Amino acid sequence: MVSVPMDGAVVQPSQEVTMHALTNGKTRRSASEWREILDRFHRSGLSARAFCKRESLVVGTFHRWRKQLATDGDAEARGPEFVEVASSGERFPAFWAVEVELPDGRILRMRG
Numbered sequence: 001m002v003s004v005p006m007d008g009a010v011v012q013p014s015q016e017v018t019m020h021a022l023t024n025g026k027t028r029r030s031a032s033e034w035r036e037i038l039d040r041f042h043r044s045g046l047s048a049r050a051f052c053k054r055e056s057l058v059v060g061t062f063h064r065w066r067k068q069l070a071t072d073g074d075a076e077a078r079g080p081e082f083v084e085v086a087s088s089g090e091r092f093p094a095f096w097a098v099e100v101e102l103p104d105g106r107i108l109r110m111r112g
Contacts, residue, residue: 034065
């Protein structure tokens with residue numbers, strides 16, 4: 001592993017950014033490393049292109065990780081994907097219907 005300061009500042013051991021240098025000259029970073037990079041970008045006040053140039057990052061990779069981590073954050077903010085629905089103990093009638101409105105406006109209808 002290679003440990004280097006990304007913004008030219010003096011880096012304390014607890015602040016080191018670890019990267020994995022590949023044999024093809026590219027650098028592989030973890031999601032947590034990209035979160036740190038994106039935090040620095042937001043604090044920098046620079047455009048994405050200027051920040052990537054300063055940090056020696058590929059602009060396309062930067063945008064892909066920015067989108068990916070934003071999507072992950074949205075999923076975490078939404079909460080659980082499934083919620084258990086308990087029966088009241090009563091028998092279901094011969095005919096039943098359930099309607100669920102999804103966040104994007106689509107409606108899921110089930111009948112039995």
